[in-house]
Amino acid sequence: MKKITSCLFILVLALSTILAGCGGSSKTESGTTLNVYVWTEYVPESVVEDFEKKTGIKVNLSTYSSNEDMLAKVKSESEGAYDIVQPSDYMVALMIAQDMCEKLDKDKLTNIGNMDDAYMNPSYDPGNEYSIPYLGGAGAIAVNTDIIKDTITSYADLFKPEYANQLVVLDDFRAVIGMAAKSIGYGMNETDPAILEKVKEKTLSLKNNIKLYDSDSPKSALIAGDCTLAYCWSAEVALAMEENEAIQVVYPKEGPYLFLDNWVIPKGCKNYDAAMEFINFMMDAESAKMVGEEFPYLNPNKAGVALLGDDFINNPAKNPPSDAIAKGEFVDNIDTDSLAIYDQIWTELKK
Incomplete structure (x- = not known):
């Protein structure tokens, strides 16, 4: 009986592991590694560390200096090499046209209400089907x-x-x-x-x-x-x-x-749920505030801007x-x- 019970336990465990890896899962397994490709000096380490601590998901961050460098690198790698990239407006349109992006599951983006409507539904991605604005x-x-x-x-x-x-x-x-x-x-x-x-x-x-x-x-x-x-x-x-x-x-x-830079999930992403969790985390008001404090770009997150206060809002270089x-x-x-x-x-x- 012990032997039969152990076999059944192993079978159930294996089955649950398989199901956890399917795209429909709602919670990302701790220990997942996200490969995120972003602009140089643009995503604070403190925010990434906070995400890792709260989710158990490791973030492997690499950087580029131009949209064209990013595009060439993504194309040269095997599909799924990167889970998230950060293209500018016109590059989002190009990647969509070349079928290089996964559609976003808006049900997983519970913080999307923090975004300023002025920066949503852009001409390069109507309805934000494939992209979410980050900074501009x-x-x-x-x-x-x-x-x-x-x-x-x-x-x-x-x-x-x-x-x-x-x-x-x-x-x-x-x-x-x-x-x-x-x-x-x-x-x-x-x-x-x-x-x-x-x-x-x-x-x-x-x-x-x-x-x-x-x-x-x-x-x-x-x-x-x-x-x-x-x-x-x-x-x-x-x-x-x-x-x-x-x-x-x-x-x-x-x-x-x-310019307006965006979060995009490349076609063939291997960690879709974790990528969605990261994008949602970056739309959190406190995360947006931390981003704005370190990298004072135009911030389309209205909830984060409210937390940044008058010093940010009234500075013409930051805002x-x-x-x-x-x-x-x-x-x-x-x-x-x-x-x-x-x-x-x-x-x-x-x-």
Whole structure:
């Protein structure tokens, strides 16, 4: 009888283990490892550790510096290598078009009510079928007013020859070429070859002014005094301002480059329930507050922003003004032939 009972126990245990691994399970088994691929300096270790402690799920965090790097890496790996990625708006649309994303089970996202409606139901993913916004911001200008005495108001100002070798810019071809296009009255998503020829000429005229390309931590060059001007994310300006009060943020009169980064589950994810649990955890108000304290980007989590208080809400670098957002522009997907032109411009600029 003992032997029969033991066999039955083992059979039941094995069956329950199999069922626990099925997509319909509501609770993730402790000891699961999530492979999460995110932007550099964007997800606080303290929040990840809090998630691990509360769930027993281990998070293996790796980072990238551009959407294109992320896409190439995900495509080069076997399906299911990553459980969560963090693409920007236009890249979400591209991944959806290429059938690279799993649909989200909204029933598992109990914190979705914390999100600001202004950032939900975006054009690149109607109904948020595949993505949930995480953080966003603007391509702002940083000015060290101890050194730069001129009044900077626009992207066009950054091209002045007197600023030779003073500028740190994002290591992002769509951001930099788009900024050059806006500086001469065009948009960030131009595809007309004749217009792109003008954009190319303008972009290449910036070469002598660029001292450094850095998307990971452009604030470092500002804080160290190596660069006196920057074209970088608004949150990087905010962090630099905390170290040096002479650094100020400017939103260009042409309207800034806007972005919104998102949580997405890649096709073939091996730990779907755990991935959903992580995304839901990141939408918790306290988690969003912790994120905002360390990385003060535009935060679409209204419950988290309320906890951050007036210091965050009233800081224009941390919380871009509504008039700047209203004038801003998002990057869109463009056709392959146009992308080849952008790539050629970028190659010439950096050589």
